[in-house]
Amino acid sequence: MDSLIQASYFLAALLFILGLKKMSSPLTARGGIIWAGWGMILATGITIFLPNMDKITLIPNLDLILVAIAIGSVIAWVTAKRVAMTDMPQMIALYNGMGGGSAAAIAAVELFQAAGPESGHGGANLSLAVIGGLIGAISFSGSLIAYAKLQGIIKKPGRFPMQQQVNFLVFAAAVALGLMIVLDVHSVSLVILMFVIALAFGIMMTLPIGGADMPVVISLFNAFTGLAVGFEGYVLGNIAMMIAGTVVGAAGTLLTQLMAKAMNRPISNVLFSSFGGGDGTGGEEVEGSMKATDTADAAIMMAYSETVVIIPGYGMAVAQAQHKVWELADKLIDRGVRVRFAIHPVAGRMPGHMNVLLAEAGVPYDLIYDLEDINTDLPNTDVVLVIGANDVVNPVARTDPSSPIYGMPILDADLAKNVLVIKRGQGAGFSGIENHLFFKDNTRMVYGDGQEVAGDLIQAMKEV
């Protein structure tokens, strides 16, 4: 039985890595998740048996295990099936938090037993159990806060004076308790206290971070959970967990770096500073004025152009306008206009969030271009349609060194021949920075809800 279990874990780890590999190309991505899914079923299924050379023995507490799996699975299945695509980022945060909580729970059980009479744990084991437990607990409570923020349950960043210092002290307290447990584990209440403080730290570290930075934070917690799982895997002597956890930890760290880089903000900045906290209004005066236009003129402009590039942003997600936008693009394509979508790496609330929404609306992925691929083409583009995007097309990122977003790679919409901007109102964007693009001579603003405006444009297009 023992070798069969080990072989199953090996196969599961292999399926995870191959699945992840397949998920990194749009053509094979679908198959990738299915492979990984089989790996998971295999690993979970074999775990109900105990490693035993001679005979087949079932794991103790099997009834409890099956009930727990049933409850967790049903809740997750129903919520994941029902949630709208626009709300996916917070659901990922939620499921990720569950994984972190689970890793913390494993650490807790192991540490409780180490504190008991039949302790058989060595120092390395205890240390990794404590570290994995701390990381898992922080990831758990932090992800829940990230979920609450994206879901709109918590609206404002929670900030107070000396916050960094207080947070650091709380973190230091958790680490100090962890150290005490590693050196001399004898008290169950000490273990509980450590977890309570770690949970509190996860909440406190996530509260002050603004909504715009949540993608980076979720990705970071994803990497955290991976690491925690890897460490607990070592504690339990489970190689599948070690490999899967470490792979996710490394991949998640890289993904976090890619995201932070796309926003031109070091990760430390995201975690320890407050974006849009008041100093973001500096910079030069804006020349010119915003010029409004109506949907009929906008429709004519696009209908008689040769190339149109659509730049969607978070505003499109909020307005749920992706289907209408694709319908509009489809109309243009029927008229012989070359339509492409340009997506900034940090548009929306997660990298690739816009891609997912456009894919949901039926936009073929080969019409969707990355920043590097489309920027050289934008000066030759007749019309750029900006819908619900703001900071990612703000030219001050190239021109004004005093701007907080200076140096961030942007889509050079301002270089196109004509720019149409669909926007709810005249206010500044999420970062509070005036967008110079909106004031340019060749820019026309169409005010209104993204979905309604897109609908009106489709109507107007029929009459052209």
Add this chain to the structure above:
Amino acid sequence: MIDGVTALYIFMLAGFTGYEVIARVPVILHTPLMSGSNFIHGIVVVGAMVALGHAHTDLEKVVGFLGVMLGAGNAVGGYVATERMLEMFKSSKGDKK
């Protein structure tokens, strides 16, 4: 139990694997991939099962039970979310309606 040196090798090789697999991913797949890797660390449910499996006191059982429940949620939720996202990717050549 795995000895420390072997564990170090496993951590190192798995770390490089994760890094390499992600390194060449187009931005378009970042969210599904984050979701996919989120699903993969749902393997934690296996560890939680083992932990609950050797839990003795009531406290251990309660915590272990929560662990299995959360881990199963991670795995199932992560799978369904990822699958729903990837289901939508298609190219303009081929299956355009």
